Amino acid sequence: HRRGIPEAILAEGKSPEQVVELAETALETTDRALLTRLSDRQIAALESAIGESFPDATVERRSDAALIETPDRERPSLSATVGIVTAGTVDQAVADEAELVCRDAGATIDRVDDVGVAALDRTLDQADRFREADVLIVAAGREGALPTVIAGLVDTPVIGLPVSSGYGYGGDGEAALYGMLQSCTVMSAVNVDAGFVAGGQATLIARTIDSARDRPD
Amino acid sequence: HRRGIPEAILAEGKSPEQVVELAETALETTDRALLTRLSDRQIAALESAIGESFPDATVERRSDAALIETPDRERPSLSATVGIVTAGTVDQAVADEAELVCRDAGATIDRVDDVGVAALDRTLDQADRFREADVLIVAAGREGALPTVIAGLVDTPVIGLPVSSGYGYGGDGEAALYGMLQSCTVMSAVNVDAGFVAGGQATLIARTIDSARDRPD
Amino acid sequence: HRRGIPEAILAEGKSPEQVVELAETALETTDRALLTRLSDRQIAALESAIGESFPDATVERRSDAALIETPDRERPSLSATVGIVTAGTVDQAVADEAELVCRDAGATIDRVDDVGVAALDRTLDQADRFREADVLIVAAGREGALPTVIAGLVDTPVIGLPVSSGYGYGGDGEAALYGMLQSCTVMSAVNVDAGFVAGGQATLIARTIDSARDRPD
Amino acid sequence: HRRGIPEAILAEGKSPEQVVELAETALETTDRALLTRLSDRQIAALESAIGESFPDATVERRSDAALIETPDRERPSLSATVGIVTAGTVDQAVADEAELVCRDAGATIDRVDDVGVAALDRTLDQADRFREADVLIVAAGREGALPTVIAGLVDTPVIGLPVSSGYGYGGDGEAALYGMLQSCTVMSAVNVDAGFVAGGQATLIARTIDSARDRPD
Amino acid sequence: HRRGIPEAILAEGKSPEQVVELAETALETTDRALLTRLSDRQIAALESAIGESFPDATVERRSDAALIETPDRERPSLSATVGIVTAGTVDQAVADEAELVCRDAGATIDRVDDVGVAALDRTLDQADRFREADVLIVAAGREGALPTVIAGLVDTPVIGLPVSSGYGYGGDGEAALYGMLQSCTVMSAVNVDAGFVAGGQATLIARTIDSARDRPD
Amino acid sequence: HRRGIPEAILAEGKSPEQVVELAETALETTDRALLTRLSDRQIAALESAIGESFPDATVERRSDAALIETPDRERPSLSATVGIVTAGTVDQAVADEAELVCRDAGATIDRVDDVGVAALDRTLDQADRFREADVLIVAAGREGALPTVIAGLVDTPVIGLPVSSGYGYGGDGEAALYGMLQSCTVMSAVNVDAGFVAGGQATLIARTIDSARDRPD
Amino acid sequence: HRRGIPEAILAEGKSPEQVVELAETALETTDRALLTRLSDRQIAALESAIGESFPDATVERRSDAALIETPDRERPSLSATVGIVTAGTVDQAVADEAELVCRDAGATIDRVDDVGVAALDRTLDQADRFREADVLIVAAGREGALPTVIAGLVDTPVIGLPVSSGYGYGGDGEAALYGMLQSCTVMSAVNVDAGFVAGGQATLIARTIDSARDRPD
Amino acid sequence: HRRGIPEAILAEGKSPEQVVELAETALETTDRALLTRLSDRQIAALESAIGESFPDATVERRSDAALIETPDRERPSLSATVGIVTAGTVDQAVADEAELVCRDAGATIDRVDDVGVAALDRTLDQADRFREADVLIVAAGREGALPTVIAGLVDTPVIGLPVSSGYGYGGDGEAALYGMLQSCTVMSAVNVDAGFVAGGQATLIARTIDSARDRPD
């Protein structure tokens, strides 16, 4: 039986009505609904509909992602920490998507914003915190050097998450993805803006670690 | 103190003499030398030189990678299993590079060759074995669909390793890398033919799991 | 005399008036009109105009494609089955375009939705149904692995139809097209979102089979 | 039970010894061996080895492909014709690979060389011959316009086979592949130089037609 | 003294007021104004402004290009014919831009629309007409094979003009440009949608021919 | 009857024997043979074979192109001048291929070497000479700015001929081709290193001018 | 202590409120605020807010960039001149962004607009002025040849600034960037439209020169 | 009068005889010869020829570049320092080419090898040294993050020099170039492996600084 990746509803390209219906079905059958890439109109429709159909549900919003849970839902708790690191404001929404996937799975999150390669001191200052995580997601746009620098400082496995910022040639996250795939330090990467995938992969690793802590054999 | 990624000697682009010298220095200072992308001429030079300077050393060869250890070396032992999966003969050398990195670090290896998308039965038959690993490296060339299929079958974290096979458009591993980055199942990926990076990332995850088993807190 | 590919009106980039005029001319001269890539405004204009000028005509809609026929039209009937397979909701409109081309030509359609690589069981369960078709169109976005998997299961010729879904690098159907061109199982492919071409090619094959059944020599 | 695509041995990247061994195993178990992308050295090794181990075997060579059969092999016979068309000398080796795949499967072959877009008369003169085939493979390099022109003349399904000729920008078959995917007439395509895939796809279609002729229901 | 390429006003990216001002300045100083890539709003502004400031001016419109001339302007007359050929409706606006550049320079225009590779007969029927031109501009989108076919029929120099039609991979005129640069018949090409450049180059050739007719030495 | 583009034998990818045979056939049937992209081995084979079979033939060599003519050949004479301009040593072989095509057709050639954008004075000094040609071929590698500069100085039609020099990003003539297609002065272009095509296009224009001079109507 | 690159607020992708807040904070703490890529709405919001909160501040606008300074700000003064050169109207906004960065840093600016490769005389006329600058920023779109031409005329270091103009293939500044990276004269380049980076780099060079003038040692 | 960029002989693609001749001419006319991209055979030919023709000349070799000077040559001396920084062994040859260009021009060189992003401490330790240079050339392959990191530490202008190392996707220096163009710190860049250009640009800046020191006005 697979317990791995949480089902999520990718709102992009769906009508507000479709999103509401999918969310309500998810809540009815699993007591939770995880939604990503929500537009303002979809969020408004969701809030008003869920407010009526599931008045006791709680909603956790991060940028354009949302996790809705009924009181019956027992969120799992993993004994594993996912560190999530961002450089600029522009990386936060993508990191938020990853974070909500990990939260839904019950991992402990250690979020560090506003470090970066142009402000190296702030990055170096956090090295010990990075080392304490079991797995790190490092989001970065432009030239995407931050995960390379962090992976060079710590032994924690790093998942590089390229962000579609940057202008001109190699913008839209292409330079960042290239840099992570070509990095001179060890890491793996996911696609540009794939916060959901980075969060999912970190969750799978966190679960494995949680199991190891449970059954140390 | 970092104990993470083993130092390896990338033989490509170096003279046989340079490779020998680097290997001997590594053996003198760390009792081991890991070498990748060795040509036949470099291997011959290594064997004859090491045979003289370190007559007691043992050599483990996998395709064009080699791990040399003196009797003084105590290889670590991790209580974690890395599954390594390949589809065709052409994927084996790249997988071998990854495997030797993990072996050197002391992980248990479960290697499965000759499964593939065109031979789906053989893949499905191994699903339980894939589930038992703590982390999987899945190497695939051409259209690179194997890690997608396996990641859909199991909850184990999968590291996709694209291989530079394939002809015509999207050959040289480009289609495989694209497929892994665009996969509809959750995984992370490394660059084309980056066996060393896949092995290094699996090693970092294996160490974290090993620590969790040691200190279940 | 060619009886091959049905003429279709590509609505994209035309004004509602131009589309109506082209449809009416087609109905007058051939008793049918096949239209693709219709916008909502074009559909509204068509419905109201045709409702007046051809009140007895019937309209078959599939996503943004439409087939209009007057009562005089005798739709041909081919003794050949085209299987049309899709993975996700996002693939359906492109598959619908292909389907309507084949319907117009009189082929029997066997449509299978909601199978996919991440849900391999549902795909395997349909293998016998895929085998019964004379030719298969398999639509897939993201990494486009579904036609590869199906072509590995059956001997039916498969036409891969890449769909412009997916995000980040290799999105817009590029990874899917690459995967189909690089597939380790035998298939041919058409361009991204080219439902019309896939349907046309399946129709040509279906006609050849129909002729063979008629004149077994 | 699949009877679809013949197993072939891709010689490229293998040593002469490996090729010989694979060919001998194929001959022992199936009484035939199909080999593609053979170098001169591999051919020499094959000829001398097979001459000894299977002295009664017959060898059919086409450019760098070869079909070896023991006297026990009963080549199937399909009642279906595959037309194979090339423009220039440079297209012939790729077309030969496709042809041998179809011959091995028992299809009737109608091969037409030396037609082309720059010599349109010769192409137009052959239109009736093209129409008589059940399926056409049209190989073309440079700008790859020949399959477009032929698909515009006939109702036979066309499989475009781009060839890696051409110089400068869009050479190596890229312009040819683009042209076939973007063709204003209906066709499907395979990857650049993928003679094996084109032959395999034509074979699958030919088998379906052969079955239809056998069982016209 | 250069008398070569007419000055034209590229309206794209300018405000209606800027376009009007530039046109009025051109009319005051040279008695003519050639404008390309006009939006509907710019055209409306132009018509009302010029109607007032130059009430006697005549306006020749072709798609989104316009040539305005005061009664004082003496349009030159070249004894040379530019043939302009298009395949589909979608190519016409780009060809119109080229045509107006040639008209302004005084060349005789022979325009042939609605020929194409999928309708080869109509193309072949016009071969003599193509031969009578001194230089041909052939516009084509999708796979861009029309200039290749025409250049193979005639000795007239052909300027290939790729048009940004087509969908999926190689769309936006990329496949068409590749095809023209890679053409197996002799021609030169301009950039995608560069009607102005094609018209300018044809004009330069037409002037040279006109001079040769004037001064046959 | 077409008298346009001379037939040439593209030696690249052919054996010395094939090249000799094609050349001898051409000499027998047309009293001339034009060969391009000859290797040293092919040239040696040609010289010795032709020396025997056509001892009276004359050979004109330009880099790796050659024009062989028997005494019976009456080379045509066109009353039209093709200017051919190169920037660096590296452009000369490609320009030579173009030149020989034009010579064979009987055009007057005005060749100007060693001008360039980094040596602007030398370029400006030749402006009058450029103006006297009926058509100009301008070859340039690296950033390919020379045809842009020359086309800005003169009214003669310019055919840009990009050369595959340059290193790093945009090398192999890619930047040069881009620059010519994107040029802010009017010109048309051929593919990278396509000396044959540039020469052929210039020849077609030269013939048209020659005809105009002959029949000034 | 770093005194290098001025902090700037990249307005793109921020709400008018966020932009106002960031500007006000900058004015409070540093007496100046430099803003780039402002939309009309952001400018309006800025003007009204700053008009109230900093009624004595002065605003220097250049296209979509703005420098706001309170009366307390003492703008530095560098004894170094940055020449800024543009070809067409379309290059001006990008050059303006660069200029404002240099002005804020106190460099003397020598701005030259409306030169270009198609109007070579105007460029040559300014050569002495270019020579007097300590460093030159040359902005160019389309084929981007202007910095190459200027760098060939003078010994002043040139920073090439590609502008995202141009259409068709290699548009969006790609051809311009390629041309500058591949230039046959010596220069360095920044990314497409990266006026801020070009201005920043020129500022760093200007400061170094200013220091050298201060401390000639 | 220009005194800017030294003339260099690009040996690549020339015969040993041509290289010798060009070098001897340079020595005769300017008492020096700077050669780049020399092969072993060219170096051998040079050494033996120059040994005879200019027995008193001195030769300074750096990787595949060489500077030859007769005793009459008075090397200029600039009062300016160029810092040249490399990460790995693979970057050294490209940096050596840059260095020799600067040496020939008389700049003081401060060369720092073996720093890098994976070994951040060594980089941080050299920050003061980087700050003392007047201009920095930073060479880096793979993901090319080193110039970004260094430019973030110092106010010295940085010229990024991407090196064609790295494997798989974005190898050959592409990722490095992208990273430098997309860098979140201010720098300019030259093309991949363009050591000559980086050295030339640094020389131009060094001369400007030297002039400023000479004439502080």
Ligand SMILES: Nc1ncnc2c1ncn2[C@@H]1O[C@H](COP(=O)(O)O)[C@@H](O)[C@H]1O
């Ligand atoms: N932001 C996201 N990025 C990628 N995949 C997602 C995202 N959000 C949801 N998904 C997955 O995409 C699929 C959504 O499919 P559907 O909602 O049926 O179109 C599910 O498997 C989700 O788990």
Ligand SMILES: Nc1ncnc2c1ncn2[C@@H]1O[C@H](COP(=O)(O)O)[C@@H](O)[C@H]1O
């Ligand atoms: N969705 C489609 N994709 C590709 N071609 C199409 C499509 N729909 C119609 N066509 C073909 O495109 C052409 C339409 O051309 P027109 O309507 O004249 O612009 C006809 O040959 C149609 O058969």
Ligand SMILES: Nc1ncnc2c1ncn2[C@@H]1O[C@H](COP(=O)(O)O)[C@@H](O)[C@H]1O
């Ligand atoms: N250098 C060249 N570049 C492009 N086409 C060429 C060249 N030389 C010859 N050709 C043409 O290419 C074709 C040669 O075809 P073949 O010799 O049959 O392979 C003929 O149409 C020649 O006119």
Ligand SMILES: Nc1ncnc2c1ncn2[C@@H]1O[C@H](COP(=O)(O)O)[C@@H](O)[C@H]1O
């Ligand atoms: N390694 C190099 N990279 C780029 N340009 C170079 C290099 N070496 C020399 N050059 C320049 O390239 C030109 C060489 O031209 P040539 O030797 O005539 O082919 C001269 O302007 C040299 O200064």
Ligand SMILES: [Mg+2]
């Ligand atoms: Mg690390």
Ligand SMILES: [Mg+2]
């Ligand atoms: Mg999974």
Ligand SMILES: [Mg+2]
């Ligand atoms: Mg199959």
Ligand SMILES: [Mg+2]
């Ligand atoms: Mg057809």
Ligand SMILES: [Mg+2]
């Ligand atoms: Mg022609």
Ligand SMILES: [Mg+2]
């Ligand atoms: Mg001109």
Ligand SMILES: [Mg+2]
């Ligand atoms: Mg200069």
Ligand SMILES: [Mg+2]
């Ligand atoms: Mg800095």
